[in-house]
Amino acid sequence: MTVLKQPPKSEKVVPRLPPLMLSTPALVAEHTPCTLHPSVLPPELACRLFYTMVDASREWSRNKWWLFDRVVESPHRTTFFARRTDGLDDDSSWQEAARFWYNGRMTDVPPVFPPEMEEACRIIERVVNDEMKKRPRFPLEWTGGAEDDTGWRANVAAANCYEGGKESVGFHSDQLTYLGPYTSIASLSLGTRRVFSLREVIPSDESKSRRPRTFNVPLAHNSLTIMHAGCQEQFKHSIPPQTAIDVYRPAFPKSPDGEIEPSNCRINITFRFYRPDFRPTSIPRCKCDVPTILRPDMKNRVDGKTDTYWWACYAGAQNDGKGCTFWKRLDMASEKRGPVFADRLPTSG
């Protein structure tokens, strides 16, 4: 008996689009959930902050974590700061949260913002708030703790130092553990210009109809990139290695009568807002008794209302790569993560 074979289904081939260079703020806003703000700080402050951070970066370390059965080391140096207060309330339980920044391992309380960083942060907060006023807000986004809420503010910051073109960070989206869904992150670039790459994660139900495209944004000294609400849910970002970089020539010397020395370093500071309703006391702990990490389910459709997020074990990054199997879906309602008002926040000891 002859079995008639069905002709193979003709699957439409979706062409892969070549990477696109986004060299102006208008192009960045058109193609990504980010905005680019060149020359954001007064030039003298940007230069002073660059020198302070380059000096401080000698003490910063390379993040290390377990990946399957081996320890991997990040190809750049990094550190973390917690602001002394966020200027609005004196609750500092987010400083406690910052202690888990380093791959789930308990570290010392992080240093506070140096004075130049504090000065820069106040300017950056204004830029972020002006930009956020122009954009729609999402139901899962932090909408403020009180009626007189002053809007987005930074209470912590992560900093990175890339020395030379080989130092880099691979494609990732930032963990949302203390930031919560639909966070806004303000990322300041100082020193050598590097390329910031963004690539969308295509939801599973669209994977046959479109392919992700890589967008490359050159980040000049003293430019601010705001990764707006939804960026961590929809896009991954990276600083890829480069075979050639331009050296950065500071506009001011380090000391009034000193020489100007060119540098091949890029400093990045990401100012972040740890949400009052995502404090360490309310983060689920896994079977290893380590606070879990929160990740978005990037493969499912994102609409700002019904997105899925998962709490997962973080111990595996440290504990010889042996974490537990803990997974729990974030449920804003049953975890009582509705808006929390400043006067009702738990205080830390």
Ligand SMILES: O=C(O)CCC(=O)C(=O)O
């Ligand atoms: O250096 C950058 O611009 C990106 C850093 C980054 O992605 C991070 O700290 O999570």
Ligand SMILES: [Fe+2]
């Ligand atoms: Fe990141």
